[in-house]
Amino acid sequence: MLEIAALKRALGLDGYDAKREEEMLQSLTSAAMGPFGPAEVREIFTAIFRASLDIQRIEGRNSMRVFRRDLVPASGFLVAGVPIGGPEPVLFLGPCSVETPEQIEAIAAFVARVPGPKVLRAGAFKPRTNPHTFQGLREEGLRLLRQAADRHGLAVVTEILDTATLDVVAEHADMLQIGARNMYNTELLKAVGRSGKPVLLKRGFMATLDELLLSAEYVLAGGNDRVVLCERGIRTFERTTRFTLDISAVPLLQKETSLPVIVDLSHALGRKDIMAPCARAALAVGAQGLMIEIHNRPDQALSDGFQQLNLDEFTQFLDSLGLPSAALPEPVLEGHHG
């Protein structure tokens, strides 16, 4: 049927040297003997030729760092002292954007009291669809984020948008986030690979798992093995959720790589009402961490307020997961911080 072209593409035969194959086949078929006629010999050696290309591909794969299972030990690796990829799932918590000193301080204070491994997340450089909406506090946001994290002894991950701001982001953050819209940004991937900073790499919402692994390979090929992969929903025809959470991506990625795999629930779902069952599913499937947007005043958020949990909602959420939340204090009263 129609799939020959698709097959060639799947086999990596797209640009293979047809002329060289033809010459080989000519010489082979002219020497055909035994039980096979020239037509059969041609078929068989076409198959062999393809198989050898296949083997080259598999060898190519074996030489890639992303597929090596020895790079990340069973205990995972540390990001500013926080173990990621180890036995305990890690929570990546914080607002969509750094907005004010009071806001990020209130949230950092809250996150610090969440039990277990956690990282403070918040955007200073924001890749918004509409150029006339809030674009982030940029350098000022980085400073506020770092200061709040330091006051509470937290590790920080924040998004990097461009190679030009790599130095300033790397100076303030413990971990660099490559967002879904930059998963194919090869220059940026190379740059964070050279930086040596741990990387949180989100799957593009139109990216296959193979493409995600190859984007990770861009980072690892630069000598940087501390990469966390993040499933955050793919774009499909279904619009009841903002994206479609591809839960099977987690075990599929874990079969291919030893890099830790986490799930960003806030962006995958784009709604809060089903976050608890989906978080249970993500942990049950084997995710090594969850990213969840929380905000002390979601109703005043400058971006994505509708999908951020308030601190009270988050405490209830944690309870419903069966994760320890006993140490968590009463929900912080809104607006009384700083």
Place this chain on the structure above:
Amino acid sequence: MLEIAALKRALGLDGYDAKREEEMLQSLTSAAMGPFGPAEVREIFTAIFRASLDIQRIEGRNSMRVFRRDLVPASGFLVAGVPIGGPEPVLFLGPCSVETPEQIEAIAAFVARVPGPKVLRAGAFKPRTNPHTFQGLREEGLRLLRQAADRHGLAVVTEILDTATLDVVAEHADMLQIGARNMYNTELLKAVGRSGKPVLLKRGFMATLDELLLSAEYVLAGGNDRVVLCERGIRTFERTTRFTLDISAVPLLQKETSLPVIVDLSHALGRKDIMAPCARAALAVGAQGLMIEIHNRPDQALSDGFQQLNLDEFTQFLDSLGLPSAALPEPVLEGHHG
């Protein structure tokens, strides 16, 4: 239906400020005349017109049986004595197709020993993509399936393809399955609605959740409330799995309807190696049952052998879920039955 959230998002109301709306409403209602010119009045009443359409839609929704939460009690309902939708998840187990007396007997004997609520599933009428492949044993398959089930005291679900064979299928089965390819087959939905037999309704692999609920409404509108909804993967750009398991469909459907919701893992994934973690995810998200294809000799299966677990694999699978499998005997030796 489910589209209130989508509607809000389309309207840009996702994160809208309820407090500010309240304030505006207060000041507007206290000064409802005067400040508006003819153009504003027109705009306002255009809005009223839209709002009234909205209300009509919500009223239409309220009159549909699929959205009534009183139809299915908390204990669920019985299908040939098996409680579905109650506290225990139900396993729908069996081969893709009924193939031989020995095959279905071996599998039925095995299924009978699985602890907990379960239903034997197997296809007699097969909707194959290619007309030149195995189309099922049809009536003969129904008879073999019924006899094997009766020997082991099992309830049976099997797919119905057409209104013309409704009577013979209903005579042999305890539950009628509408497959993904027939979810939009309105004549068939009406017919099974009139039949009174419990129905297992699979989501079309390109169907929105709203469309699934409306297909269920076709059945319920015929007076038949014993309907189980089944998420079985949607078609997306990702091809690592055969379809993409839309795990969030489970809680989203449960928010809208009291009909039980189950997950068909075999068709969603099309591969066996990640079935255990995905089953854990499905149960964790709240699925009220799992459908899994099992076969005593998958390597000899006449359809979809690659995605059917053998009996030994299934026993290990059950162990890995933490579901009780202690009562399960040694895996049945292949080929010694009949």
Place this chain on the structure above:
Amino acid sequence: MLEIAALKRALGLDGYDAKREEEMLQSLTSAAMGPFGPAEVREIFTAIFRASLDIQRIEGRNSMRVFRRDLVPASGFLVAGVPIGGPEPVLFLGPCSVETPEQIEAIAAFVARVPGPKVLRAGAFKPRTNPHTFQGLREEGLRLLRQAADRHGLAVVTEILDTATLDVVAEHADMLQIGARNMYNTELLKAVGRSGKPVLLKRGFMATLDELLLSAEYVLAGGNDRVVLCERGIRTFERTTRFTLDISAVPLLQKETSLPVIVDLSHALGRKDIMAPCARAALAVGAQGLMIEIHNRPDQALSDGFQQLNLDEFTQFLDSLGLPSAALPEPVLEGHHG
């Protein structure tokens, strides 16, 4: 990478007999000699084994009627005297649904005056998403449609939903339409294959081109070669149009089969404002016909009013295509017919 499973599926190796392959490989490798070691021999014969399966597939394809290029002559075939698949594109015109005697008469009178080959289309049995909306006039609609067509010497195509109503539809229609929602309805495909009536087969909005060709094969395998394939838009993430018109489907299908291929613009687009340029594109790409919904009073239509052209709009549309419309009279005044 992850694509081995996908590859096997693409190759049709899903359910291949691994045990038999292993036995063959064992015996072959134990007799390895010459320049190749056992590992190489294993690789080579694995390739040969796969190639032979490939050849079986291609042979299977060659035996299918849908791929035979001799079944439909260059002049196409006749449906009630209308040449389809010949040099002139055919217009399939009419309302979404038969609604009243006056409505179908007004539209039939108009269609009769459109120059060139044309077929009157209208639905009597409607597969609506919502069970509480208009389901068509059913048998009464068939009679009204046939009478109006006979008064104006038109050929008629109408949708068939179920095998149970095949006889009555075949009695009234010149051509049977299988809608997008029934493209996978194998029982219905077999039945229309046996009926001998020409068939208009729409692509399911989630169906690959291979699946469409295999559905056509179901009809042809029954001995019925007068089948027209219809591209009508696929479901994607883009929602600016109701579906996404897959224009490249037309030449791709024409490369595989000699069955005529047409485009249903109304359902693909779901909007009227870009119908003229898209119709020009469809004709330019080689479509052998266009289906367009027209209605004398779209504002009163009982289904899909928003996407139906009124008769005046259609006359302008025809002008803009450069198709002959000189013979077309003044647009029929609305509401003065019957």
Place this chain on the structure above:
Amino acid sequence: MLEIAALKRALGLDGYDAKREEEMLQSLTSAAMGPFGPAEVREIFTAIFRASLDIQRIEGRNSMRVFRRDLVPASGFLVAGVPIGGPEPVLFLGPCSVETPEQIEAIAAFVARVPGPKVLRAGAFKPRTNPHTFQGLREEGLRLLRQAADRHGLAVVTEILDTATLDVVAEHADMLQIGARNMYNTELLKAVGRSGKPVLLKRGFMATLDELLLSAEYVLAGGNDRVVLCERGIRTFERTTRFTLDISAVPLLQKETSLPVIVDLSHALGRKDIMAPCARAALAVGAQGLMIEIHNRPDQALSDGFQQLNLDEFTQFLDSLGLPSAALPEPVLEGHHG
């Protein structure tokens, strides 16, 4: 933006009756008090609030440059003397990548003789999925491309991947291409907006048309109005083509903006055999230009060889379009240039 139609559809207003709405508005405005109780008043003013949000959105839209129809005159604009967006379609021709001095010289010499407006395209910085494949000649490629173009009096467009290389790319190119993988790269969009260089902006393969228009707005908001939009296929479930050419995107974009819209056939299709009919469709639908990859030796290409036309194929292609090719010389003999 484009979402008015989507919004209406979400609201169920697609086919709403404007006349009936007018009548209701008349009667409501004449009786605006009395019949409503407090609950109704609340509902009504909730609707008013929503309407005012709607109006704000439309006002936001009106202030965006991308929607202003006065920015690009009917004659289009010039890129190094080549009129783009005027009455004649523009051809963007050249290889996927600059590879050798001989290769780019041979292709430039050929392109120079193609009649009508044309631009030489070739990649020097390549955003490859796999980090271990050819990444482009980078600065050296820019120099080779510029020199070959200058020898033949051609305008040049080439892809820019990162703000850090903006200056060097802008120095050598007449037009900057933002590839599909960078359509959401807001830092890069802002930078090319400030550069003042004409921009060729490709649609991301999972981007809605609204998102494409907003990405263009990023460039225009920087004061740079010479932007060309490029449809290049979207990612869907269909894999017979590499992507799915969304032909209706062309007229939909042209309804919203006066920026020229072109179609990249090579990437949309990923195969050569249906390029001619699809090119006819693109021109028929109103595309103001076509991008097509051509190569003097596709079988030796370092990237995407399978989808590049050789020079002979391109000459035949041009003939089949009915575009003037008389002036085109005999296909350049391969390998004799430099």
